[in-house]
Amino acid sequence: QVQLAESGGGVVQAGDSLIVSCAGSGQFFSDCSVAWFRQAPGKEREFVAAIDWSGVGTNYGDVAQGRFSISRANGKNTVYLRMTVLQPEDTAVYYCAADLNWGRLVAGVFDFRGQGTQVTVFT
Numbered sequence: 201q202v203q204l205a206e207s208g209g210g211v212v213q214a215g216d217s218l219i220v221s222c223a224g225s226g227q228f229f230s231d232c233s234v235a236w237f238r239q240a241p242g243k244e245r246e247f248v249a250a251i252d253w254s255g256v257g258t259n260y261g262d263v264a265q266g267r268f269s270i271s272r273a274n275g276k277n278t279v280y281l282r283m284t285v286l287q288p289e290d291t292a293v294y295y296c297a298a299d300l301n302w303g304r305l306v307a308g309v310f311d312f313r314g315q316g317t318q319v320t321v322f323t
Contacts, residue, residue, distance in 0.1 A: 202312040204296050205235075209317030216282070216286055220317055222279040222296030226300035233302045234279040235271065235310070238263070238292035238319075251279060251304050259306050263290075286321045293318050 208220040222234060235250035247261035248268060255272035269282045279296060295316035299305040 202229045202232060202298050204298060204312055204314035206294065206296055206314045206317040209294065209319045211320045211322065212286055214287055214321055214323045215320075217282065217284040217285060218319060219280055219282045220294055220319065222281075222314060224277045224279070224296075224298060228300065229248070229277055229298065230274060232298040232300055232312070233296045233305045234272065234296055235305050236279075236281045236294055236296055237308070238290075238294045239316075240292040243292075245308070247291075247306070247308060249281060250302075252302055283319075286319075288321045288323055291320050 203225045205223045208295045210292040212218050231253050233252045236248040237245050238248055239245045246263050249264055250259045251270045251272050267284045293316040295314050297310040297313040299310040
């Protein structure tokens with residue numbers, strides 16, 4: 201089993217930056233690829249970014265638009281999502297998900313996910 205816990209969300213002003221973290225634990229976490237998704241009320245889930253088990257391979261969704269970057273500190277079992285130039289439309293619950301299969305994860309299918317952290321951007 202893998203457990204995921206997000207942190208770092210908050211209320212920020214448009215144009216600000218924010219880093220959210222996903223702390224993983226469990227026997228297989230270090231072997232898992234990890235992704236960030238987001239979901240706003242009344243909207244469909246959106247893929248934000250993913251990183252493979254090694255931390256070398258990454259993939260970004262359209263919503264990232266060159267403003268977001270994903271990284272991984274394997275020694276700390278933590279995956280980070282750095283978000284810059286935040287806009288009100290970035291307001292959503294951001295959650296991390298993990299899976300041993302990269303293709304499944306990027307396609308939005310995964311075995312493990314966290315509870316999410318709220319990010320609110322105001323003008």
